[in-house]
Amino acid sequence: MHDVQVEPNWWWKYRQILREPTAEFAGTMLLVIFGTGVNCQAGLSANPGVASSPKGDWASVCLGWGAAIALGAWVSGGVSGGHINPAITLAFATWRGFPWKKVPVYILA
Numbered sequence: 001m002h003d004v005q006v007e008p009n010w011w012w013k014y015r016q017i018l019r020e021p022t023a024e025f026a027g028t029m030l031l032v033i034f035g036t037g038v039n040c041q042a043g044l045s046a047n048p049g050v051a052s053s054p055k056g057d058w059a060s061v062c063l064g065w066g067a068a069i070a071l072g073a074w075v076s077g078g079v080s081g082g083h084i085n086p087a088i089t090l091a092f093a094t095w096r097g098f099p100w101k102k103v104p105v106y107i108l109a
Helices: 010-045 058-080 086-095 100-108
Strands: none
Touching: 010 058, 010 100, 086 100
């Protein structure tokens, strides 16, 4: 057997740089979509012009937001830690030793 050394191509380099911000973006996107979706479902179904009876209340809104947070953290947790909130990123950088050079990228994602 010969030892084969493969040099990384241009895509491999960019993929390593964009991996964590993309995971944070996906987690935050799912959080916002599912969370606002449950708000719209509960709010619109309370309108008698839209639905004949309400299809949601505060309990369903709370459960929906809880599921949205869990889904966002599950999607991004394995790659980037599942911050899905700039406040979490700042707290981790301040007290847990998260690298400050990654903070702006996580906040923008």
